[in-house]
Amino acid sequence: MTHAPSAGSPSRQRRRTRGSSALRALVRGGPLVPAAILLAVFLIVPIMWAFIGSFTNATLTGVTATQPEWVGTANYERLFADPDFSLSLWLTLVFTLASAVIGQNVLGFAIAYLMTRASRRIAAIVGGVVVLAWVLPEIVAAFIAYAFFSREGTLNQLLGLVGLTGDNWLFIAPMATVILANIWRGTAFSMLIYRAALSEVPPDLMEAAEIDGANGWQRLVRVTLPVLRGTIATNLMLVTLQTLSVFTLIYVMTAGGPGNASATLPVFAYQEAFRFGSIAYGTAIATVMLVIGAVFSLGYIAVLRRAEADR
Amino acid sequence: MTTVRPVVATRLSVSSPARRASRLWASVALSLVAVTFVVPLAWIVLAAFDATATYETRLPDTWTIDNFRAVLTPQTTFIPIMNSVGLASLTASLTVLASLLAAYPLSRYRSRFHKGFMYGVLFGTCLPITAIMVPVYSVFVFLGLLDSFFGTVLFLTASSLPMAIFMTKNFMDAVPVALEEAAWIDGASAMKALGTVVVPLMRPGIAVVFVFVFLQAWGNFFVPFVLLFSPEKQPAATSIYTFFGQFGSIAYGQLAAFSMLYSLPVIVLYVLASRLIGGSFALAGSVKG
The missing domain is CATH 1.10.3720.10 (MetI-like)
Structure with a gap:
């Protein structure tokens, strides 16, 4: 199934005069209206609001809550001078690279690849277990991860078995815990994508490589990976975008703390807007996130268009 | 291509020892992954039936459905x-x-x-x-x-x-x-x-x-x-x-x-x-x- 607007969809276009065709396009587009209104009011307006609101001094409570004033670029000046923001940006980068680009992506591929070689029953069990962590409601997954890494939790129990005493990992290594938790929770997505893609690698390609004497590693690096280039690019984009917007997992596990030690951009924006009451400042952070998200989305669409053109 | 390769002779059969060994390794590695993924989940299931549950993963001393009854x-x-x-x-x-x-x-x-x-x-x-x-x-x-x-x-x-x-x-x-x-x-x-x-x-x-x-x-x-x-x-x-x-x-x-x-x-x-x-x-x- 393609993820880009397909050019080859059945079309029932007949040429007629210009005026009537414009009218007909309008009538035919009619069913788009409910979706278009919902998208406009609840997605496009908030996005525009983000850009405009970030130039005001809107607050959660008080006079400026209802009558915000225009303050120009004050929020952005504050933002780029704010060490907490630079930290947050850095943490977001670390979180995304470590948990999505490296963790989920590599582990997801490894699991999918091993599945093609392991016994069918084990592959099915592993698939089920990995997917289970993914389909659980995010708050439940967050509780589980919280329990696992807390002082009395399972991790320290396991360390105790080999004679080590652990600490409260959520406090002493907050980033490591949320990264591991996100790998645990999100790997299933990459695994499913790669499993579907691997099942479409032509078997004769593998056989040919095998006949030429390529060993398992060579077949992986020289045949499988190049064939899956497009899938890898797609998956990287998707997991990056998903990970950029992870809020609940981090908020429940560490609330961005201790201090700001694990406050990635979504958590940071939430804290500034709703805990410290500066809606405008939170909105400026939201705008930065939107710009980052937009850049990745455009990159993703470009990759898809190229794949479409190659097809 | 002009040379004819001895395809049939070199093709590995499904049950060749090398294939079986790699299959075994893959299964072992996957089982480890499955265990790692399941361990955190075990806590929630066991704790739900434990009258004195903590954050530790352990078999309840007394199995009970009181937790469910309470919620x-x-x-x-x-x-x-x-x-x-x-x-x-x-x-x-x-x-x-x-x-x-x-x-x-x-x-x-x-x-x-x-x-x-x-x-x-x-x-x-x-x-x-x-x-x-x-x-x-x-x-x-x-x-x-x-x-x-x-x-x-x-x-x-x-x-x-x-x-x-x-x-x-x-x-x-x-x-x-x-x-x-x-x-x-x-x-x-x-x-x-x-x-x-x-x-x-x-x-x-x-x-x-x-x-x-x-x-x-x-x-x-x-x-x-x-x-x-x-x-x-x-x-x-x-x-x-x-x-x-x-x-x-x-x-x-x-x-x-x-x-x-x-x-x-x-x-x-x-x-x-x-x-x-x-x-x-x-x-x-x-x-x-």
């Missing part, structure tokens, strides 16, 4: 779960309806506008929704929709629309146009053709979209967390969070029991959707690039 009250479970059911099923129904309508012209008529719309939709599927929650809050203040259950449904609908339109259009593209042409010749309008010919033919696809959106709305924490305040309107996702925080000494066993009750429908629906699509690739498969 199965209107206040703790029934009202939040009913709210979740309402929120998720309303969101999924509205999304499916709007996506079906929108997908029809997008799938059947080609125009430059539709292509642009689809790119907009694709762009929307990628947007980090958490990024716009602060401005969404401001917009909801402006519209007077804060703490409105239906307002929350509308936002959840809008945020799941891009992906739902995408999936629905893909499913609709697979329904041959020829069948509708017959309906058109019989004088049916486009909407009638959609309702009587296309929709019945893509029922499994519609079910998948419904389940997909339902699961997202069911599991969403951030949106109701920001947009709803009244305790009686909270879905399970946010009520469980209050539940978790409000006790000085947390009732771990009850928390685990409630988490299980709240997660169970998700697992059942996921399995159903996988069956429907015929394979474990299910949901990811229908959105993959």
Whole structure:
């Protein structure tokens, strides 16, 4: 199934005069209206609001809550001078690279690849277990991860078995815990994508490589990976975008703390807007996130268009 | 190629020792992965049946269903779960309806506008929704929709629309146009053709979209967390969070029991959707690039 607007969809276009065709396009587009209104009011307006609101001094409570004033670029000046923001940006980068680009992506591929070689029953069990962590409601997954890494939790129990005493990992290594938790929770997505893609690698390609004497590693690096280039690019984009917007997992596990030690951009924006009451400042952070998200989305669409053109 | 390779001679048979060894290693490695993934999950199941549960994973000294009995009250479970059911099923129904309508012209008529719309939709599927929650809050203040259950449904609908339109259009593209042409010749309008010919033919696809959106709305924490305040309107996702925080000494066993009750429908629906699509690739498969 393609993820880009397909050019080859059945079309029932007949040429007629210009005026009537414009009218007909309008009538035919009619069913788009409910979706278009919902998208406009609840997605496009908030996005525009983000850009405009970030130039005001809107607050959660008080006079400026209802009558915000225009303050120009004050929020952005504050933002780029704010060490907490630079930290947050850095943490977001670390979180995304470590948990999505490296963790989920590599582990997801490894699991999918091993599945093609392991016994069918084990592959099915592993698939089920990995997917289970993914389909659980995010708050439940967050509780589980919280329990696992807390002082009395399972991790320290396991360390105790080999004679080590652990600490409260959520406090002493907050980033490591949320990264591991996100790998645990999100790997299933990459695994499913790669499993579907691997099942479409032509078997004769593998056989040919095998006949030429390529060993398992060579077949992986020289045949499988190049064939899956497009899938890898797609998956990287998707997991990056998903990970950029992870809020609940981090908020429940560490609330961005201790201090700001694990406050990635979504958590940071939430804290500034709703805990410290500066809606405008939170909105400026939201705008930065939107710009980052937009850049990745455009990159993703470009990759898809190229794949479409190659097809 | 001019040289003829001795294909048959060098081809490894399925049961060759090398193949079997690599199969064994793969199985061992995967089993390790499975254990790692299952260990954190074990806690919640064991704690739910443990009268004196803590954060430790251990077999209960006395197995009990008291934790479930304690949380199965209107206040703790029934009202939040009913709210979740309402929120998720309303969101999924509205999304499916709007996506079906929108997908029809997008799938059947080609125009430059539709292509642009689809790119907009694709762009929307990628947007980090958490990024716009602060401005969404401001917009909801402006519209007077804060703490409105239906307002929350509308936002959840809008945020799941891009992906739902995408999936629905893909499913609709697979329904041959020829069948509708017959309906058109019989004088049916486009909407009638959609309702009587296309929709019945893509029922499994519609079910998948419904389940997909339902699961997202069911599991969403951030949106109701920001947009709803009244305790009686909270879905399970946010009520469980209050539940978790409000006790000085947390009732771990009850928390685990409630988490299980709240997660169970998700697992059942996921399995159903996988069956429907015929394979474990299910949901990811229908959105993959």
